[in-house]
Every structure is written in C-alpha cells, then in structure tokens.
Amino acid sequence: MIDTRSAFIAIVGKPNVGKSSLLNALTGHKIAIVTNRPQTTRTRITGVLTKGQTQFVFIDTPGLLKAKNKLGEKMVKTVKDSVADVDAAVLVVEPTGEVNKAELDLIEGFRSRKLPAILAVNKIDLVEPKEKLIERIAKFTHLYDFSAVVPISALQEDGVDILLQEMEQFSMESVHFFPDDAVTDQPERVLAGEMLREKILLNMRDEIPHGTAVSIERFQERGDILHIDATIFCERDSHKGMIIGKGGNMLKKIASEARRELEDFFQIQVNLQCWVKVKENWRNREGVMRSLGFE
Known part of the structure; x- marks a missing residue:
C-alpha cells in the first residue's frame, strides 16, 4: 500500500x-x-x-x-x-x-x-x-x-x-513525482531568463515587451560568482534602441534590477552581461521560437 x-x-x-x-x-x-x-x-x-x-x-x-x-x-x-x-x-x-x-x-x-x-x-x-x-x-x-x-x-x-x-x-x-524539497521543474537558466524578461516588462512601454524574448547563452558558476550571459531579442531596430536607451541607461537599469533579484534567488554574487539583438517577426517563426524554448 x-x-x-x-x-x-x-x-x-x-x-x-x-x-x-x-x-x-x-x-x-x-x-x-x-x-x-x-x-x-x-x-x-x-x-x-x-x-x-x-x-x-x-x-x-x-x-x-x-x-x-x-x-x-x-x-x-x-x-x-x-x-x-x-x-x-x-x-x-x-x-x-x-x-x-x-x-x-x-x-x-x-x-x-x-x-x-x-x-x-x-x-x-x-x-x-x-x-x-x-x-x-x-x-x-x-x-x-x-x-x-x-x-x-x-x-x-x-x-x-x-x-x-x-x-x-x-x-x-501515488508516488511523489518530484523530490520532496523541489519547488519547480524549471531549469535554473530558464528561471534566470524569466527574471530578466520580467524587468523588461516592468520598465518598457506597452508596444515593446510582447515582442521581446530572452536567451541565456551562458550560466556558469566559477568560484563564488555566477556568470550569466543573456541575449534579449526584439523584433525591430527601433525597439533595440529603446531597450538599450540613451547611453545604454535603460539596459543598465534592466540588468541591474535583474542582477539583484538573481543574487537574492540563487544566493550568490552574479555577473550578468546582456546584449540586444533583432529577430524580425520572431513570434511567427517556428524555428526561432523553438530555439527560444517555445516547443
């Protein structure tokens, strides 16, 4: 039993x-x-x-x-x-x-x-x-x-x-399908990408966030520092400029807020590097969506 x-x-x-x-x-x-x-x-x-x-x-x-x-x-x-x-x-x-x-x-x-x-x-x-x-x-x-x-x-x-x-x-x-101390099935790099996307949603205007996605290219712990390299994809060159902001100020603000939350969640110092790239109409491109984890 x-x-x-x-x-x-x-x-x-x-x-x-x-x-x-x-x-x-x-x-x-x-x-x-x-x-x-x-x-x-x-x-x-x-x-x-x-x-x-x-x-x-x-x-x-x-x-x-x-x-x-x-x-x-x-x-x-x-x-x-x-x-x-x-x-x-x-x-x-x-x-x-x-x-x-x-x-x-x-x-x-x-x-x-x-x-x-x-x-x-x-x-x-x-x-x-x-x-x-x-x-x-x-x-x-x-x-x-x-x-x-x-x-x-x-x-x-x-x-x-x-x-x-x-x-x-x-x-x-029933048996338990996850370890008793588990809280989610999401990989750590997916959680990191979502935390960064949240800061984009909170900081950007209405027409931009829905056209953004985040890909975590590197998630590596070395010593007492977690190194995360993230690429933010958007659909237009004009959106790229707005995400980066004047003198890079908006991207710095987004990355700074994300880094603080990442450090609190993972309980380790985080070195977060962010880049912004354009992939036009990516929400209608199956191959691109698959590469971003939307199976």
Missing part, C-alpha cells in the same frame, strides 16, 4: 487575474514572473509543494486570449493541453465584472471533461462593498458546479491556506 499522495492542479484564468502570484504564494517561492501586463506567462510552468505525505503539482498557464500570432497559438494550446491531463483545476477570477468569453471557454472545457474545479476569487482586498463579491460568485456558480469557492488575495497570501486545504480533496494515493 502506498502511503503518499499527489494531486496535479492546473491554475487557469484570463490574463492578469493573478495566476502567477497565486503559484508563488502556494509554493512559497517566486518561480513565476509577475507584472500587470497580458502575456507575462508564456509557457506552462510547474510549481511543486510537498506537505506531509501529499505532493501538490501546480501547472501555471498563460492567460487564455485570442491568438494574434504563432506564439499566441502556442500559448492557447498550452492552456488547453494543461487542462487535459490534471486531476482538477483552479479557475482564478477577479472580484468584479462580467464573465468574459475566455472564462466561458475554460468552464466549457471543465464541463466537457467533467473536471473538478475550484473557483478562486482573487484580489478581494480591492473590492468594496463586499456585496459585489457575492454577485460575482453567483455569476460563476450559476455556470458550473464548482467543488469549492474560495475568496483570496494572492499578493497578501490571504485565503491561500484555505484554498490549499480544498485542493487536498483531489489528491490520490
């Missing part, structure tokens, strides 16, 4: 509802980058939490949106594939507003698979009066028989422990 349990849980929702913040709160580590821009998460990121005999494996997915290029198509496919092979899902929604098409599509996916799902109403710290929260919950529970409804604030980690308790019902007897 197996004395351990596991549960695979997909975290889904429209863009900017706080899925990555929730993943970080659940695992207790920043393994997914967080900004207020759509398409921050582009790939399927796995977070792992082992509590006692139960191992939770969380699948953080891109926000479901209308694809405008081949990269967008891959992101939509990632969401649908992630929901297809899990034990349950957590639908993360905002505390006010109408149910939109992306959320309706996700609920239809639950229904077609008869997938158990929890409704996590995020950002409850931002809603007043609380009657609006009740109205919002009613709109979703009318559409699907959720296993539980949990109001949360992922950023303040309010209600996250209750959400985790509700997820326990989906665990089953």
Whole structure:
C-alpha cells in the first residue's frame, strides 16, 4: 500500500487575474514572473509543494486570449493541453465584472471533461462593498458546479491556506513525482531568463515587451560568482534602441534590477552581461521560437 499522495492542479484564468502570484504564494517561492501586463506567462510552468505525505503539482498557464500570432497559438494550446491531463483545476477570477468569453471557454472545457474545479476569487482586498463579491460568485456558480469557492488575495497570501486545504480533496494515493524539497521543474537558466524578461516588462512601454524574448547563452558558476550571459531579442531596430536607451541607461537599469533579484534567488554574487539583438517577426517563426524554448 502506498502511503503518499499527489494531486496535479492546473491554475487557469484570463490574463492578469493573478495566476502567477497565486503559484508563488502556494509554493512559497517566486518561480513565476509577475507584472500587470497580458502575456507575462508564456509557457506552462510547474510549481511543486510537498506537505506531509501529499505532493501538490501546480501547472501555471498563460492567460487564455485570442491568438494574434504563432506564439499566441502556442500559448492557447498550452492552456488547453494543461487542462487535459490534471486531476482538477483552479479557475482564478477577479472580484468584479462580467464573465468574459475566455472564462466561458475554460468552464466549457471543465464541463466537457467533467473536471473538478475550484473557483478562486482573487484580489478581494480591492473590492468594496463586499456585496459585489457575492454577485460575482453567483455569476460563476450559476455556470458550473464548482467543488469549492474560495475568496483570496494572492499578493497578501490571504485565503491561500484555505484554498490549499480544498485542493487536498483531489489528491490520490501515488508516488511523489518530484523530490520532496523541489519547488519547480524549471531549469535554473530558464528561471534566470524569466527574471530578466520580467524587468523588461516592468520598465518598457506597452508596444515593446510582447515582442521581446530572452536567451541565456551562458550560466556558469566559477568560484563564488555566477556568470550569466543573456541575449534579449526584439523584433525591430527601433525597439533595440529603446531597450538599450540613451547611453545604454535603460539596459543598465534592466540588468541591474535583474542582477539583484538573481543574487537574492540563487544566493550568490552574479555577473550578468546582456546584449540586444533583432529577430524580425520572431513570434511567427517556428524555428526561432523553438530555439527560444517555445516547443
């Protein structure tokens, strides 16, 4: 008889509802980058939490949106594939507003698979009066028989422990698929690239970040210093100039912020070198996307 349990849980929702913040709160580590821009998460990121005999494996997915290029198509496919092979899902929604098409599509996916799902109403710290929260919950529970409804604030980690308790019902007897001290399946160089991309997203104007990608060319620890060489790809020469900035100031700012976070995460001094290169229309070029890790 197996004395351990596991549960695979997909975290889904429209863009900017706080899925990555929730993943970080659940695992207790920043393994997914967080900004207020759509398409921050582009790939399927796995977070792992082992509590006692139960191992939770969380699948953080891109926000479901209308694809405008081949990269967008891959992101939509990632969401649908992630929901297809899990034990349950957590639908993360905002505390006010109408149910939109992306959320309706996700609920239809639950229904077609008869997938158990929890409704996590995020950002409850931002809603007043609380009657609006009740109205919002009613709109979703009318559409699907959720296993539980949990109001949360992922950023303040309010209600996250209750959400985790509700997820326990989906665990089953199983071996643990990851070491008990694991927090993610992401390679270290991928985490480094995402940390750098987060700083680009936070510092640049709207039209530039979506057309950027980061490739880590070197990730090597020598002595007590971690040497990281990174190439930032963008789609236009004009974007390259803006990322570099006047006298290189913008690139220096991005790299400096990324280096501080890398040092905090890896607990070692980091020597980060960044270059910017142009790859026109890379989000529609299969070969380029594969080389950047978008399988």
